[in-house]
Amino acid sequence: MAGVNPMLAGVLAISCCYSLYLAVAQTTDPTEVNALRAIRNSLVDPMGNLHTWNSGDPCTSYWVGIVCNSSANDHYLHVQELFLLNLNLSGYLAHELGLLSHLKILDVMWNNISGSIPKEIGNITSLELLLLSGNQLSGSLPAELGYLSNLKRMQIDQNHISASIPESFASLNRVVHLHMNNNSLSGQIPQELSRLKCLLHLLLDNNNLSGFLPSELSKLPILQILQLDNNNFSGNTIPDSYVNMTELRKLRLRNCSLQGRMPDLSMIPQLTYIDLSWNQLEGSIPANKLSDNMTTIDLSNNFLGGSIPSNLTSLPSLQRLSLENNILSGPVPAFIWRNTSLSGNKTLILNFQNNSLTEFSDVLNLPANVTVLLFGNKICANGSQASKFKLCQPQIIPLEFGNSTNSDEYRDSCPTNLGNEYNQSSPILGSCVFPVGVGFRLKSPGFSYFHTYEDDFKLSLPFRAYQLHIDSYAWEEGPRLRMSLKIYPNNSKPFNDMEIQGIEEKFRMWQITLPSIFGPYELLSLRSPVQDSPTANRVTKLAAAGIVLGAVTGAIVMSVVITVFIMRKLSRNQVSKRHSGQTSPIKIDGVKWFSFEEMALATNNFSSSNQIGEGGYGQVYKGILVDGTHAAIKRARQGSLQGSKEFLTEIMLLSRLHHRNLVTLIGYCDEECEQMLIYEFMPNGTLRDHLSGQGLGEDDWIC
Incomplete structure (x- = not known):
């Protein structure tokens, strides 16, 4: 740039230096520092996991479990995440939590924290994930939690919380998951919850709820799981309107003291799991055909009469049909398993014990993987075929079974000098590598036997087949399915910190999307392959490093923008006023504008088969x-759209960043209420290759 004004160059140099100074010199907001100190004083830490909280700056001195950002305009760093999962903490939650005004994630799950939930948490309007499960919390739910307008997930299950559900929860307009099971909640379920248009899973089982089942819950447009087991709705019936829950996958009303007739659920097209057992339902079982997706039907321990309807013979995915302890009569339908897929390791349990059934004509044709239980029926008279084939012996079948323990399967002679219990060979690669250990639980799965869906589950996780090993799994009360997972490196090289953080982030921030059959999941524990680097501490260190690097990079980019802006101002003639009202797309040198129609055509109308990635911003498609x-x-x-001005400013910045390690921005689309960025496609290399920098030079674009 020959002929650049020396004064201009000086201004730019000062601007760059000042920006860099601000980037490196940022500290945590003093109000938040004081809040964190109060939080530390309220917690008991017998294992010393919070030792880093005793000195230094929370965001830049690696306070365990603290993740910050520098997006605010006040030159302070702000606490964005408090991640204290499974650290053996006790004590109580300080009301100063409400001063963390930029917090998005509050995670203190699986500790021993007692006391009540501070009402001041309701002041954190930025909060998206409220995760308090598995503690000793008691008292009532603060109505102020209903002020959390950005909340997406509330998990307060497995505590001792009592009193009623606040009606203010109806204002949680963005909430997707309400998990309040296994507490002591009482009173009526607020009918106002029907206003939660984003609610996907409502888990209220194992409480002391009473009154009636609100018919208004049928208005929840995308509800997939309604789980209300083990409450007391004595003398009330299942609302007829529940048959209109067209998106429902799972309905569990076990042991709720319900009366009346069983509703006809045949109009729910994707229903997979019904449990209405241990109630006082009467009348006959509806004869209309249920969804082909049905895996589990449990109507046991009621007063249902009449015959077993033939529609139960045409359910291809059925795993368990439990009709025991009713007053059913007549014959067992012929070939009741005939349309059920029984290939491979699939299993079908038909439990008809303790009824008044009179005939079963298919004893000689019973497949090996079908179990029929007939004890306590007239069909089991002495000398009957059913008796001869041992179908009349009393048996207790667990609701869900198929536990597996494979923890020693791949243990070998790897060196143990690091004292790491996870020092095992990869089950596929056959070399000594250190996996990430993940304690994982499916909270409300839509099946009774996991072995049928084990392969589908593995394919749903974002890892290659040989990287993922299910070390063990076991059914727990609920029923819930607990697993121990091990995730191995992609090759014989150990994970680096960035890769470990990426894996852990997927689980702790619920970035993994599982098919609906698996229901909601939760993280129980994380074990790093690096013994001296606790998960919470590593998350903090990498986040802090990211803040500094991001701030420095941002300062450099800002200086570049200032340079470009001033140079253009100096070299460009004044734009005439007649152009000031122009509304057509702004032209940016080297960046093409595309229409929405062109983008739809390029991606086959944004087909799922073209999707190659997904993140907090949105989806990425190959086109x-x-x-x-x-x-x-x-x-x-x-939910991630920017203003038009901000979007175009981002495009201008991206168009000026050029480096061999950065993909090139080709163009953009800002039509039809859409915002899209179009980059060159890089087909070669895995994510690990790019994260670890294999084959790449040093990052010489950083000053």
Whole structure:
């Protein structure tokens, strides 16, 4: 740039230095520092996990479990995440938590914290995840929690919380998961919860709820799981309106003291699991055909009469049909398993014990993987075929079974000098590597026997088949399915810290999307392959490093923008006033504007088969542009949209960043209420290759 004004160069140099000074010199907001100190004083830490909280700055001195950001405009760092999962903490939650005004994630699950939930948490309007499960919390739910307008997930299960559910929870407009099971909640379920249009899972089982089942819950447009087991709705019936819950996958009303007739649930097209057992239901079982997705039907321990309807013979995915302890009569339908898929390791349990059934004609044709239980029926008279084939012996079948323990399967002669219990060989690679250990639980699965779905589960996780090993799994009360997972490196090289953080982030921030059959999941524990680096501490260190690097990079980019802006101002003639009202797309040198129609065409109308990634911003699709260019198209989800001015400013910045390690921005789309960025497509290399920098030079673009 020959002829640049020396004064201009000086201004730019001062601007760059000042920006860098601000980037490196940032400290945590003093109000939040004081709040964290109060929180520390309220907690008992027998294992010394919070020893780093005794000195230094929370965001820059690696306070365990603290993740910060520098996005605010006040030159302070702000606490964005408090991650204290499974650290053996006790004590109580300080009301100063409410001063962490930028907090998005509060996670203190699986500790021994007691006392009540501070009402001041309701002041944190930025909060998205409230995770308090598995503690000793008591008292009532503060109505102020209903002020959390950005909350997506509330998990307060497995505590001792009492009193009623606040009606203010109806204002949680963005909440997707309400998990309040296994507490001592009482009173009526508020009908106002029907206003929660984003609610996917409502888990209220194992409480002391009473009154009636609100018919208004049928208005929840996308509800998939309604789980209310072990409450006391004595003398009330199942509302007829529940048959209109068209998105429902699982309905559990076990042991709720319900009366009346069983509703006809045949109009719910994707229903997979019904449990209405241990009630006082009467009348006959509805004869209309249920969804082909049904895996489990449990109507046991009621007063249901009549015959077993033939519609139960045409359910291809059925695993368990429990009709025991009713007053059913007549014959067992012929070939009741005939349309059920029984290939491979699939199992079907038909429990008809303690009824008045009179005939079973298919004894000689019973497949090996079908179990029929007939004890306590007339069919079991002495000398009957059923008796001869041992179908009349009393048996107790667990609701869910199929536990597995494989923890020693791959243990070998790897060196143990590091004292690491996870020092095992990869089950596929056959070399000594250190996996990440994950304690994982399915909270409300839509099946009774996991072995049928084990392969589908593995394929649903974002790892290659040989990286993932299910070390063990076991059914727990609920029923819930607890697992121990091990995730191995992609090759014989050990994980680096960035890769470990990426894996852990997927689980602790619920970035993994499982098919609906698996229901909601939760993280129980994380074990790093690096013994001296606790998960919470490593998360903090990497986050702090990211803040500094991001701030420095941001300062440099800002200086570049200032340079470009001033140089253009100096070299450009004044734009005439007649252009000031122009509304057509702004043209940016080297960046092409695409229409929404072109993007839809390139991605086959944003087909799921074209999707190659997903993150907090939105989805990434592989597409082919009209000129044949292969592109990666980053499409923002509705909740991530920026203002037009901010979006175009981002494009201008990205268009000026050029480096061999950065993909090139080709263009953008800001039409039809959409925002998309189009990059060159890079087909070669795995995510690990790019994260670990294999084959890449040093990051010489950083000053």
